[in-house]
Amino acid sequence: MAEAGHLVDEGTATALFLATVLHRPLLIEGEPGVGKTSVAKALATTLDTPLIRLQCYEGLTANEALYEWNYQRQLLAIRLIEARSENLTDADLFTEEFLQDRPLLRAVRHDGPVPPVLLIDEIDRADDEFEALLFEFLGEAAISIPELGTFTAARPPVVVLTSNRSRELHDALRRRCLYHWIDFPTPERATEILRRSVPAANEPLIASAVDFIGRARELDLDKRPGMAEAIDWVSALTALQVTRLVRTDVVRTLSTIAKSPDDHATVTQALEGLGYPRTTGGQPAAR
Known part of the structure; x- marks a missing residue:
């Protein structure tokens, strides 16, 4: 596998x-x-x-x-029988010839x-x-x-x-x-899955993403992010050439893991508690 x-x-x-x-x-x-x-x-x-x-x-x-019957072919067969003036009652329209798998x-x-x-x-x-x-x-x-x-x-x-x-x-x-x-995989398995699924992502980004997803799943969300969302998120971050996760990158890619307006708002409001405060010394916080 x-x-x-x-x-x-x-x-x-x-x-x-x-x-x-x-x-x-x-x-x-x-x-x-x-x-x-x-x-x-x-x-x-x-x-x-x-x-x-x-x-x-x-x-x-x-x-x-x-299964279903190919009604168009059956109708065509009926018309051919009628054109040949043959007895329609002798026709078998329910054979494998007319069967659609x-x-x-x-x-x-x-x-x-x-x-x-x-x-x-x-x-x-x-x-x-x-x-x-x-x-x-x-x-x-x-x-x-x-x-x-x-x-x-x-x-x-x-x-x-x-x-x-x-x-x-x-x-x-x-x-x-x-x-x-x-079950949702353990952090170790989630890390390995992301390594294989997004080979271009570096280790610090994967580690930060796994930690973030694990914490986000503890929030009161309509749909908790799964591995499919985690893979999409890390793929998006990598496409944006992100190598070190910061708050601004989380916010601009949040649509990959939060799939409703309420979940988007909940995660955004929880960013500070998730370890991504608005600023740190004038710069976006990084993990």
């Missing part, structure tokens, strides 16, 4: 390993920005296999996630030597009803299509589901999955 550009701790690595060898879906939860999605991407790179992604949202339907069916029908990694991202954003559609797939790596029968994966895909816990998931879904929680 490190060679694929993603650092994982032993717990995450073990969960991913068990998901691949036991052929069980893995449900990963954690705060936004801790790297849940990037874990699946890095796993696909590590296994040298395609990543198939299903981004969940409210109102997601079975047609968008499992969506992410779940594409994962089941993948015929490569290595099963794909299927990322079902932010499952908590989908409706409760959509979860029920997943039960057969998660339990049996299969999808039933009334007109064609059941498609079962020859090699079950490696399924990774992510959730930000915006709502509780069904117990039936949890029972079908292995489970892992990703």
